[in-house]
Amino acid sequence: MFEAVAFYLFAFLTIAMFFIVVTTSQALYALTALAAGMIFISAFFFILGADFLGAVQIIVYTGAVMALYAFGMMFFDTTREVKEKQGNKYIIVGLSTLAAILVVVIFAAPMMSENIVALYPAIDGVGNTQAVGLVLFTKYLIPFELAAIMLLVAMVAGIVLAGKKMDLSITLMHEAEIEEEKNKKVLS
C-alpha cells in the first residue's frame, strides 16, 4: 500500500516536472524543473531497492550535471524567451507514440519469452552497495575501466573546448582592445 502511494505520487511529480521541461519557454524554469525531476527519479530507485543507484543519481545528475548546465547557462543569453519549432503537431505526436510503443515492445519481448535467468543474481546477506561493488569489480571491471577512460577523455575535451581564450577577460579590457581581438579572430 505504502509502495503504491509512493509510486503514484512520484510518478505524477516526475511526469509533471519533465512536462514543464519540454513545454516552458524560460530556460531557467526548464533547468530547475529538470533538477527536481532528477531527484524524484532517484525516489524510484530507492523504492526499487537500488540504494546506491539512487545516491549516484542524486550526486551525479543533480550535483554534477545540473551544476554544469547552470554553469554553461551563464555563457548563454537565457533570459529571453525560447523560440520553438513550428512543425506539424500531428507528425510529432504520432512519431513519439510510435517510438514509445517500439520501446515497450523492445522491453516486453524478452519478458514474453519467459526464459530470462538472472546472470548475476542478487547476493543474500549483503546490502545493495556491497552487492553492486561485488558485481562491478568482478564481472564488469573492463567496462568500468573503459568508462573511467571515457570520463577522462571527456574532461580533457571539455577543458580544451571551453577553456580557449579564458585568459582574456572582456570586462577588464578597454573597448579598443576588444575590437582589436575581434579583428584578430576574423583574420585568423
Add this chain to the structure above:
Amino acid sequence: MEIGLNHYLVLSTILFAIGLVGVMRRKNLLLLFFATEILLNAVNVAFAAISHYYGDLTGQMFAFFVIAIAASEVAVGLGLLIVWYKRNGSIDLDALTTMKG
C-alpha cells in the same frame, strides 16, 4: 494494489515519450540537451525496475554506465556549445544551417 514491473515500464514509456516530444519541438540546443537527459533517465528507470523484479544486478550496472555516458556527453556537448556560442552568438538550431541546400 501491488506495483508490478508493468507499472514501471509504463512510467518509463511515458517519460521517454515526453523526452521525444522535447527533442522534436525544441529549437534551442541547450533545451535539446535537457530533453536527451530525460530520455536517458526514462531508460534508467526501466533498467532499475527490471533489475529489481528479476533479482539480477545487470540492470543496475547498465544504469551506472548510462549515467557515466550522460556525464561525459554533457561535458563535451557543453564545451562545443560554448565554442559555438562564442563564434556565432546564438545556440538556436536555425543558426546551424550554414550550407545552402
